[in-house]
Amino acid sequence: MGKTIDVRTVNVVQYIKPLREGGSMPAIVNADDDFLYVLKFRGAGQGKKALISELMGGELARTLGLKVPELVFMNLDDSFSKTEPDEEIQDLLKFSVGLNLGLHFLSGAITFDPLVNTVDAATASKIVLLDSLVSNIDRTVKNTNLLSWNNELWVIDNGASFYFHHNWALYKNHLTRTFPLIKDHVLLPWATQLETAAIEIKEAFTQERLEEIIALIPEDWLLDEAEAMHPEAMRQAYMEYFQAKLAMIDKLVKEAEDAR
The missing domain is CATH 3.30.200 (Phosphorylase Kinase; domain 1)
Structure with missing residues (x-):
């Protein structure tokens, strides 16, 4: 890690x-x-x-x-x-x-089907809580964005996350919000170890690791003529978002548990 x-x-x-x-x-x-x-x-x-x-x-x-x-x-x-x-x-x-x-490309992989495939509680809990953290609206029964390959569960398609960055002017509004849409998450029925997952997430997502991930974003992807915000300010805003979500992870756990 x-x-x-x-x-x-x-x-x-x-x-x-x-x-x-x-x-x-x-x-x-x-x-x-x-x-x-x-x-x-x-x-x-x-x-x-x-x-x-x-x-x-x-x-x-x-x-x-x-x-x-x-x-x-x-x-x-x-x-x-x-x-x-x-x-x-x-x-x-x-x-x-x-x-x-x-x-x-995972050749021969099949789409995860909740009616056919199962997933262990630890993995399901980590994925559910991570998706809550990054506000991923697209891991539902209709579109699981998970693959089964070599009898293992693979996470793909995280592109519908962080939707706050589609309107930078209002990003601060998202810092205190939970994620009610977690109720539609395809893995929610298996996510019975959310509290353990929260501990693992807090341990894994150190300041250093988050900075490293944010630093991976190519400068070119942050440049936008229609945007008043500077790329460096955007990077800082992503970090602010992560820190805010980690600080409220217990609320996210409770929200997901209540939904389950």
């Missing part, structure tokens, strides 16, 4: 196919390290902010010892949009030139 985080950077060498079940239309691509990745595009609907959420959410989950596919930064050049016949995908590729985010 104390290991430093190293996110590699690779180059996209082949666009293989779009994953149309995802709202933002990610794609399976091949990189210059000969591995397949699910590429999340900076030019998609939620833009670079979804990539920031994906990056931070994924590395927080990994810090907790949860299974997360390797995350990599992916360079996409402008050659792909020129040869793409589908106009929608062509636009997505054109607006995504530059640095994007990829998740290692």
Whole structure:
């Protein structure tokens, strides 16, 4: 857990196919390290902010010892949009030139199904409480964003977290809020060890580790012409958010327990 985080950077060498079940239309691509990745595009609907959420959410989950596919930064050049016949995908590729985010493709993985799969209480509790902490609105029965691979549960798709950063002017309003939407979490029925999970989260999410995760965010992803806030101020705001949520973790535990 104390290991430093190293996110590699690779180059996209082949666009293989779009994953149309995802709202933002990610794609399976091949990189210059000969591995397949699910590429999340900076030019998609939620833009670079979804990539920031994906990056931070994924590395927080990994810090907790949860299974997360390797995350990599992916360079996409402008050659792909020129040869793409589908106009929608062509636009997505054109607006995504530059640095994007990829998740290692887990070949043969199946979507976690709460009617078929089970999960141990410790893992479920950690995922539920982490999602409450980062305000992840998208891990429901309808869309679990969890994979079963080699009989293990893997956490994917954290892009719908930290929704406060879609309106920086009001981010302070979120610092004292709990997360009532936790009632819809797909793993809530199994999350019977929330208090233990809270202790583990407080131990794992040290100031140093949180700073390291926030420092991973590429400067380019924080730059926004429509935004008055400076990237450095945004990084400080993410830290402020984490500290506020950790300070109220007992409230989040109670909220989740009441919902269960």
